[in-house]
Amino acid sequence: MKAVVLTTSYPRGLGDVAGLFVADQVEHIRERGVDVRVVSPASFRHYGIAYGSGVAGNLRRKPYLALALPLMLAGFARAARRAAADADLVHAHWLPSGVVAMATRKPFVVQVWGTDVELARRAPALARRVLGRARLVIAPSAALADEARRLGAKDVRTIPSGVDLPPEVGEEAEPAEILYAGRLSPEKGVRELVAAADGLRLVVVGDGPLRDEVPGAIGFLPHDELEQQYARAAVVACPSHREGFGVVCAEAMAHARPVVAGDVGGLRDLVIHEETGLLVPPGDVAALREALARLLGDADLRRRFGESGRARIAEHFTWQRFGDETLRAYEDALH
Numbered sequence: 001m002k003a004v005v006l007t008t009s010y011p012r013g014l015g016d017v018a019g020l021f022v023a024d025q026v027e028h029i030r031e032r033g034v035d036v037r038v039v040s041p042a043s044f045r046h047y048g049i050a051y052g053s054g055v056a057g058n059l060r061r062k063p064y065l066a067l068a069l070p071l072m073l074a075g076f077a078r079a080a081r082r083a084a085a086d087a088d089l090v091h092a093h094w095l096p097s098g099v100v101a102m103a104t105r106k107p108f109v110v111q112v113w114g115t116d117v118e119l120a121r122r123a124p125a126l127a128r129r130v131l132g133r134a135r136l137v138i139a140p141s142a143a144l145a146d147e148a149r150r151l152g153a154k155d156v157r158t159i160p161s162g163v164d165l166p167p168e169v170g171e172e173a174e175p176a177e178i179l180y181a182g183r184l185s186p187e188k189g190v191r192e193l194v195a196a197a198d199g200l201r202l203v204v205v206g207d208g209p210l211r212d213e214v215p216g217a218i219g220f221l222p223h224d225e226l227e228q229q230y231a232r233a234a235v236v237a238c239p240s241h242r243e244g245f246g247v248v249c250a251e252a253m254a255h256a257r258p259v260v261a262g263d264v265g266g267l268r269d270l271v272i273h274e275e276t277g278l279l280v281p282p283g284d285v286a287a288l289r290e291a292l293a294r295l296l297g298d299a300d301l302r303r304r305f306g307e308s309g310r311a312r313i314a315e316h317f318t319w320q321r322f323g324d325e326t327l328r329a330y331e332d333a334l335h
Contacts, residue, residue, distance in 0.1 A: 001330065002035045004084045004104070006076070006097040008055050010040035015222045018051055021161055021247050022093055025322070028162060032323045034330070037083045044075035053209065055096070056115050057185070061209070077103040089330055095120055098130035109333050110153075111138040114244025114265065117147045128152035135333035138326070140245035141266030157329050160269065161245060162319030165310070169256040170231025176296050177201045179233035179257075181226060181248045184208035184217060189239030189262055189282060196289035197237075200296065205229055230255040234302060235295045241282040243267050250317055253277075253309030258302045260291045270317075276309035 005026055009019030019040070030036050041050035047068035049058050059066055077100050084090055090108035092101040095116035101108035110131060120127035128151060131137055136155040139145035145158045178197055184190050185208045193202070194214055204217040205226060211217055221229070230236065236252035238261040243249075245266040252259050253270065259277035261267040271277040278291040295302055 001033075001089065001334075002087045003029070003037075003089045003091055003330065004080065004087045004106075005036055005038045005091045005093065006080055006100055007038065007040050007093040008046075008050050008076075008097060009093075010038060010042065012042060012051075017220045017223075020223070021245075025161060025326075028319045028323055029326060032327055034327070037087070039076070039079050039083045043079040043083075044072070046072050046075075053185075054115070056119060057209070073100065076100045080104050089334060091330075092134075095127055095130055098134060099126070102130065102133055107135050107333055108133075109136050109138055109329060110134040111140075112144050112148050112244070113140070114144060114242060117144060117151070117244075118242070120151055124151065136329060138329060141269045143265040143268065144244050155332075157325065159322060159325045159329065160266075160317055161247065161250070162322040163247075163250045163254045163313050163317045164319070165254050165314055166227065166231075169306070169310070170228075172234045172302075173232040175201055176234035177203050177232065178292055178296070179203050179205070179229055179236045179252070180238075181205040181229065181236075182238075184210040184214050186210065187241045189241055189288075190214060192283055192285045192288055193237055193239050195285045196239075196292060200292065203229060203233070227251075227255070230257055233257050235260060235292060237288075237292065238262065238267060239280065239282065239288055240264060240267065246270050250313060253306075254313045254317075256306035256310040258295055258305035258309065260288065260295065270312075272308070272312070275305070276312055277305055 007022050011023050049065050080100050084104040084106050090101045090106045092098040093111045098110040131153040137148045137153040138157050138159050140160050145156045148156050184206050190210050204214050207219045236257045236259050238249040240262040243265040249270050261271045262282040263279040273279045280287040280291050
């Protein structure tokens, strides 16, 4: 089978974290024998709209870039048509890539991730057209699958990304640390986390528009260095206001780290409250601080939650499951 992946975010080289979760999926699909070609902004001119803060973030911060959006999409469509000339199937990541997929005149599936669903509420007619033309829709969480159905998708498959399980679990640093990893942006709950962790030892890995409000943030790290941070953390905080899946949450659980997460979206699929971690209302600083303090003060509870979380990842969020269900989705889309 030959498939073309369309994405507006994809790593540009070693150490680049942009669209890394898409690249991980691509590599595991290739390992299953699928010939995959990727069309990303590296394949066409994107006029500064892709990368950085992401397409949506860049357009919000620099509205004038919207003038170049039709040119970017036209270049994207040309590159997609060339790549898909002899392809069996097109896999479009994010709804805007679904618009480009239609231009290839090939059978296509759309994968929603969250930010695209938020934007779709402003253009529901276009979203319904794209989802209606797709052979099926893939969502990484039950919450996003429900959103896709509300936008008109009929055949929706919930297929979470896989997570690598490290062979060993690291030792916590002393004194105990809280780890946050990800974009430093309002929807990730970063402001609330900084307030809730006042006086506590907080390690922040990431970058974004709120960088100036996060003292000591060390920027994005290559994934092997991020894994070292998971290994030494006592607690991992994922206080998002919305989350399509929650890669950081899943990776933390794979490292047997208890998670304090926002009670939203894909984080609900990952974290079982009072079993693998604690869910807190998004935006609630007091509840977030209470959950963090509770875990920092109870090593046995951290160990119990961590072991349960690692077992949950090993059972339900494997690359084997991802590959099996994605290939089944591809076959169903073609037949």
